[in-house]
Every structure is written in C-alpha cells, then in structure tokens.
Amino acid sequence: MTIDHWTRVCRVDDIPALGSRVVVRESGNLALFRTQDDAVFALLDRCPHKGGPLSQGIVHGETVTCPLHGWQIALDTGTARAPDEGCARRFPVRVEGGDVYLDLS
Numbered sequence: 519m520t521i522d523h524w525t526r527v528c529r530v531d532d533i534p535a536l537g538s539r540v541v542v543r544e545s546g547n548l549a550l551f552r553t554q555d556d557a558v559f560a561l562l563d564r565c566p567h568k569g570g571p572l573s574q575g576i577v578h579g580e581t582v583t584c585p586l587h588g589w590q591i592a593l594d595t596g597t598a599r600a601p602d603e604g605c606a607r608r609f610p611v612r613v614e615g616g617d618v619y620l621d622l623s
C-alpha cells in the first residue's frame with residue numbers, strides 16, 4: 519500500500535523491541551530499528567566503516583552498535599558517534615495506526 523510517496527512495509531510489532539527487521543531491496547537492504555519506546559528508524563543496512571550489517575547490531579537507546587567493529591551509529595541521523603566518522607544513509611519513517619511507512623524516494 520502506498521500513501522503519496524510513502525510505502526507501508528510492516529507493523530511496528532513486526533520489529534522486535536530493541537531489535538531490527540530487514541527490508542530487502544535491489545538497491546541495498548534497509549534496516550528498520552525499534553527502540554524500547556517504540557520509536558522506529560530506518561537506515562541503509564551497511565555500516566559506514568566496513569559495510570557490516572547494522573541490522574545484526576545491538577540497539578541501545580537511539581543508537582545501534584555495528585556487530586563487526588563496534589561503531590556506534592545514531593538511529594535518528596545515521597551519523598557515527600565520535601571518535602568515529604561516517605554516516606549511514608537514513609530513510610524517513612512514519613508510523614500510523616501501528617503501520618510503518620517508509621519514504622523510499
């Protein structure tokens with residue numbers, strides 16, 4: 519289902535609390551993250567450091583720690599926490615009635 523340029527991808531409950539779910543795309547998989555407070559974020563499923571799968575990382579607060587080398591990536595911006603530098607592409611997310619929508623444009 520699409521609303522304007524938003525695409526419904528799942529329900530919030532389909533994403534484990536403090537976990538992630540992968541959205542498979544030809545142009546690169548996305549990782550949807552859910553915080554303890556049910557906030558949902560979407561990043562390209564690639565750490566800016568060595569391309570590790572962020573979806574396999576540990577979510578804490580509004581941060582995910584890459585499983586390969588421990589880089590901490592802010593879920594709201596995709597930016598690596600200092601002293602590391604880099605950025606994972608972020609995608610806008612909207613939650614309505616428990617449904618998660620992504621802006622993939």
